[in-house]
Amino acid sequence: MSGISIPQPTRPWQRKRREQIRSGATFTAMAILAFIVVLFTGFAGFDGWAISLFIISAIVLLIKGRKLSQKERKNAFIQLLIASAATLAFLPWLSIFASVAMKGIAGLRINFITSDMRTTVPDDEMNMGGALHAIVGSFMMVIIASIITLPLGILSGVYLTEIKGRFTFLVRFVVQSMSGVPSIVAGLFVFTTYVSATHGPTAFGGALALGILMLPTVARTSEEVLKLVPDELRSAGYALGARQWRTTLMVVLPTVRSGLTTVAVLGVARVIGETAPLLLTAGSSTALRFNPIHGQIASLPIYVFGLLQIGTEYAVNRAWTGALVLMIFVFGLFITARKVGGKDKR
Amino acid sequence: MTIAPPIKREMHVVHSRGDKVFRGIVTAGAMTSLIILGLIGAFLFGRGAQVFSQYGLKFITGTNWSASTEPGIANEFGMGPMLVGTIIVSIIALTFTVPMSIAGALFIEFYAQPRVKKILTALLDLAAAIPSLIFGLWGIQVFTNIGQRWASLLGNRLGFIPIFNTISDNYGRSPFVAGCVLASLIVPITTSVAREVYSRTPRELIDTCYALGGTKWGAIKTVVLPFGKSGVVGGAMLGLGRALGETVAVYLVLNLNFRYTFKILESEGGNVASLIATRFGEASTEELTALIAAGFVLFLMTLGVNMIASAIVTRTTRT
Numbered sequence: 278m279s280g281i282s283i284p285q286p287t288r289p290w291q292r293k294r295r296e297q298i299r300s301g302a303t304f305t306a307m308a309i310l311a312f313i314v315v316l317f318t319g320f321a322g323f324d325g326w327a328i329s330l331f332i333i334s335a336i337v338l339l340i341k342g343r344k345l346s347q348k349e350r351k352n353a354f355i356q357l358l359i360a361s362a363a364t365l366a367f368l369p370w371l372s373i374f375a376s377v378a379m380k381g382i383a384g385l386r387i388n389f390i391t392s393d394m395r396t397t398v399p400d401d402e403m404n405m406g407g408a409l410h411a412i413v414g415s416f417m418m419v420i421i422a423s424i425i426t427l428p429l430g431i432l433s434g435v436y437l438t439e440i441k442g443r444f445t446f447l448v449r450f451v452v453q454s455m456s457g458v459p460s461i462v463a464g465l466f467v468f469t470t471y472v473s474a475t476h477g478p479t480a481f482g483g484a485l486a487l488g489i490l491m492l493p494t495v496a497r498t499s500e501e502v503l504k505l506v507p508d509e510l511r512s513a514g515y516a517l518g519a520r521q522w523r524t525t526l527m528v529v530l531p532t533v534r535s536g537l538t539t540v541a542v543l544g545v546a547r548v549i550g551e552t553a554p555l556l557l558t559a560g561s562s563t564a565l566r567f568n569p570i571h572g573q574i575a576s577l578p579i580y581v582f583g584l585l586q587i588g589t590e591y592a593v594n595r596a597w598t599g600a601l602v603l604m605i606f607v608f609g610l611f612i613t614a615r616k617v618g619g620k621d622k623r
Numbered sequence: 624m625t626i627a628p629p630i631k632r633e634m635h636v637v638h639s640r641g642d643k644v645f646r647g648i649v650t651a652g653a654m655t656s657l658i659i660l661g662l663i664g665a666f667l668f669g670r671g672a673q674v675f676s677q678y679g680l681k682f683i684t685g686t687n688w689s690a691s692t693e694p695g696i697a698n699e700f701g702m703g704p705m706l707v708g709t710i711i712v713s714i715i716a717l718t719f720t721v722p723m724s725i726a727g728a729l730f731i732e733f734y735a736q737p738r739v740k741k742i743l744t745a746l747l748d749l750a751a752a753i754p755s756l757i758f759g760l761w762g763i764q765v766f767t768n769i770g771q772r773w774a775s776l777l778g779n780r781l782g783f784i785p786i787f788n789t790i791s792d793n794y795g796r797s798p799f800v801a802g803c804v805l806a807s808l809i810v811p812i813t814t815s816v817a818r819e820v821y822s823r824t825p826r827e828l829i830d831t832c833y834a835l836g837g838t839k840w841g842a843i844k845t846v847v848l849p850f851g852k853s854g855v856v857g858g859a860m861l862g863l864g865r866a867l868g869e870t871v872a873v874y875l876v877l878n879l880n881f882r883y884t885f886k887i888l889e890s891e892g893g894n895v896a897s898l899i900a901t902r903f904g905e906a907s908t909e910e911l912t913a914l915i916a917a918g919f920v921l922f923l924m925t926l927g928v929n930m931i932a933s934a935i936v937t938r939t940t941r942t
Contacts, residue, residue: 322769322772323769324769324772324773348838348841349838351838351840352838352839352840352841355840356734356839356840358726359726359729359730359734360730360734361726362722362723362726362727362730363723363726363727363729363730363731363734365723365726366723366724366726366727366810366814367727367743367746369761369766369807369810370746370749370750370753370807370811372761372765372766373753373757373758373761373765373807376761376764376765377757377760377761380764428652429652429655429656431652432648432649432651432652432653432655433652433653433655433656435649435652435653436649436650436652436653437653439649440646440649440650440653442646442650444650444653444654447657448653448654448656448657449937450930450933450934450937451656451657451660452656453929453933453936453937454660454926454929454930454933455656455659455660456929457861457864457865457868457925457926457928457929457932457933458660458663458868458922458925458926458929459867459868459869459870459896459921459922459925460868460870461868461870461896461899461900461918461921462663462667462868462918462921462922462925463663465667465899465914465915465918466662466663466666466667469666469667469670469915470662470666489659489663492655492656492659493656496653496656520639520641520642520645521638521642521645521646522641522642522644522645523641525645546752547752549754550753550754550755550756550757551754552754552755552756552870552871553870553871553874553896553900556900556903556904557903578754578756578871581756581760582756582871585759585760585763585875593764596760597760597764600756600757600760603754603756603757604753604757607752607753607754608749608752611748611749611752
């Protein structure tokens with residue numbers, strides 16, 4: 278049975294290996310050239326390098342494209358423009374990830390998550406004191422906020438997908454607009470209604486403010502999740518003689534159980550880094566506290582914020598480490614949400 | 624003999640008692656967001672009303688914000704410079720954000736290879752989740768150096784244009800630098816809306832462009848950009864709403880000063896949210912009322928922008 282060759286799928290549009298190597302080499306050459314420009318001219322720093330790289334690529338494009346038509350040349354030039362602008366858009370985040378990771382890791386000792394700042398001043402060495410009180414405070418507030426907000430947000434989602442009553446448009450519109458309420462305004466609202474009427478800033482006050490900010494996210498994402506439930510399941514429920522409430526509670530909601538977990542996690546990730554409302558409603562503290570309705574309480578964002586206000590070298594280092602821990606929490610929650618949310622689609 | 628045309632049968636849904644209770648509870652739950660939004664407006668207005676009636680329009684246009692602890696001296700509250708400063712910083716941010724978001728969305732959707740596209744989409748989601756505090760931290764500790772260099776370049780070369788004119792040589796903590804930090808904060812929001820809209824462009828139209836001999840840019844210019852125009856406007860408005868109300872990122876970077884200033888490179892500017900955060904700690908009862916009134920103005924402003932934005936986005940992304 279020799280001589281018969283099985284045709285393999287080909288990809289004629291794919292760039293050849295030689296072309297890839299050549300374009301890679303061109304890019305490297307241009308990057309080195311740009312570096313030389315930085316060394317010998319007034320362009321300084323990373324941004325100077327990027328600008329000279331851009332100019333050099335434009336010149337190379339002009340030389341390479343001299344045989345092409347006007348239209349092709351314009352196309353290539355705009356491709357360069359879009360790629361550069363897109364890089365410019367993505368660079369800040371990469372810079373943030375890199376600087377938080379590098380500057381934060383320097384101060385990350387075990388005591389950072391096991392002790393508080395009760396006996397430590399911010400200027401002490403990094404092996405003293407920590408952010409345990411802030412981490413505990415943050416989690417306490419986020420949990421209280423979730424307990425209050427999750428049911429309300431999920432009810433909004435159920436309303437939008439199951440009941441579809443008269444106010445569907447209104448509810449959707451209000452949820453959308455509410456997601457734009459500035460966080461400090463939410464803080465001011467809780468301050469005027471709750472904090473100033475009681476004994477001043479508490480964890481519960483902070484949790485209320487966070488809950489307000491969390492509600493639109495929870496409502497919107499739970500609507501998205503509930504939309505994934507196929508109508509056949511609802512019809513099947515009704516066909517078995519179940520009322521709407523039973524169908525919703527025993528068929529629809531259990532179907533998207535993992536999706537609703539995603540909703541909760543995304544809601545928490547949305548608010549765990551909020552700083553401004555907590556300034557007004559939760560205050561700050563240097564010691565580990567557990568009482569949610571009495572006394573000010575620390576939180577991770579306020580911890581970082583306060584240290585930045587102090588501004589001395591060790592304080593800023595601590596702030597970076599706090600920011601790293603905060604980022605780890607946010608991204609951890611985010612990745613959890615993706616992992617759990619992926620289960621429903623299977 | 625004529626046959627009577629069919630008559631549409633009237634249908635009545637009669638809910639059982641259990642269902643009525645269930646629907647009542649769910650509707651009440653869904654109404655909470657409406658109620659909270661109403662309460663926010665009502666309470667802030669109620670607590671700030673005294674200031675509005677006392678100062679009238681001067682609260683919006685006045686330039687002096689002084690709270691005295693001495694009983695004899697009268698307080699004066701005018702948030703004009705802060706309001707103007709907020710708008711200036713937001714406009715600077717939008718000037719950078721809009722082109723970068725359009726380019727970023729086009730790049731992800733039409734230029735990037737599948738693997739790169741996947742990575743960039745995930746990165747976009749992650750970036751939208753970075754707390755604004757971290758943008759502020761990065762802004763003051765890392766970006767200010769670069770921003771200052773750009774600002775001094777602008778000031779030296781284009782100083783003859785009034786807004787780029789500077790008196791001192793200090794470019795840090797200026798509206799320009801704050802606007803740049805704010806831009807990096809809202810780019811994820813606008814880019815993901817723009818990407819969403821661009822991805823809905825009918826594939827046949829793009830293929831038609833190619834079939835007619837058009838280049839990629841030709842297809843983008845004639846099909847994708849017009850198709851996504853209103854979506855991009857909506858995304859930019861969402862970003863604007865976020866920029867107007869942003870507190871810590873601006874607070875950490877911008878140097879607050881009570882003076883009308885349109886010189887964006889000078890190290891002074893205004894921002895309503897930062898004003899509230901700055902003065903709140905040591906405010907007297909009367910100043911607190913004024914701060915709450917300022918919060919109400921901010922609330923109205925962002926709510927207006929957001930309502931327009933969400934109306935546009937809902938219309939364009941719902942098919």
